[in-house]
Amino acid sequence: MDALDKLGISWQLLLSQIVNFGLLMIILQQLLYKPVLNMLEQRRQRIAEGLEQADKASHAAAEAEAEKQAILEEARREAQEVRAQATRDAERIAQDVRSRADQEAQDIRMKAQADAEAQTAAVMADARKQIADLAIAATEQILGRELANKDEQERFVADYLAQQNGSGS
């Protein structure tokens, strides 16, 4: 015991140091180690999460880019189609319009021809009638009297003219 005393060792002080260490350890365990390790773990998870999200985001961005490309491609294709369709339609319409115009022109021409023919026919008929009348009148003058059967005469002249017309033309 004497030697220990010289070294300054006493059981009270020794015990106080042991208790001190124990208390310090418990306090630090609650105050320092647990919160710090928890924080480190929490931060580790945050970083892992962040990295994962960044990964996901870049993945999503790539996907969006691909989708955009696809949509653009689709749109371009559709536009192409629409244009082609429009061109075809326009051509068809132009064709229509042209054919209709042709048709109309044809109709107008036909009608004009028909009119002209009708007019000619009318003029001819009129002329024939006048000729017949003139012929009857001339005949009456030559004969010096009025023909008794006027209607019969007229029919006769008309038949003759028609016959002439038929063989003459």
Next chain:
Amino acid sequence: MFKNLLQAFVLNARIRNATIGVIVLLVLSVVPFFNAPPPHVELAAEALLEQGPKWFTNGLLTTILVDLIIILMAVFAVSRMKEIPGAWQNIVEMLVEGMWNLTQSIAGHGSANSRKFFPWVITIFIFVLVSNYIGLLPGFGSIGIYHSGAESHAQAALDNQIAMAGAETVAVAAAAEEGKPVLVPLFRSPSADLNMTLALALISVFMTQFFGVQALGIRYFTKFFKNPFKDGMGAVVGFFELIAEISKIISFSFRLFGNIFAGEVVLLVMAFLVTFLLPSIFYGLELFIGFIQALVFMLLTLAFFTMATVSHDDHH
């Protein structure tokens, strides 16, 4: 060659000023006014109050101070803990994480042992480190209370008996023997108080046994005690193991105590020999030793803990 040096000396203001500073400090060291008093070397922690209780030593006071410092530093780091750490939180986190990784690298990654050992070894490291460093602060050993000669007579006599080996210490003790009032330092590094180092050594060795029994049950003790009739050689080895286990207490406590106490004595003696400059060099050395000793105490404890939990029968 010499001419070149001279030229450099004259031209380079920094080298010139530094050299002049060194010379001035060395000259001042010889001036009697600046001479440090003969170092007061006490092996044991001293009672602070002459008439007060004997247990109230400067070592105990400083231990409490160390506790407060550690707890305050922890509180500062943790009280406003943030996901994005501030400077101080960062340092403390680095320390805790470093120790945690070290513990894991020895006791096994993510093992239950690591979690069990961690508070013990990190507390040892922090406590010993702060204890070692606090003794290097100015004022330690120089600020104190004067005790009248009567008591110091006895103390000096004790010193004399113990410190026969060191001639300087004897001289110091002799100087203190003249019955003049003796300065009792107010603070003393806990690491330079055998009560603290012995307490830590006892805790370390006891917990080694505790963890060993916890991991292996009663089988743990077969390391020390074997049936001499069945395994004669094993019994002898076991006996040596037992002695080694007990001597750990002594090696642990005196390694730390010896290093820190001797370091402080070296600083005092250097200051006594050359007041300026020379102690500065040894301060650097003491900083290094203080860190190494804390790390050694912690690592050895951790290694012993880990070894105790491994069954030795597995090899056979």
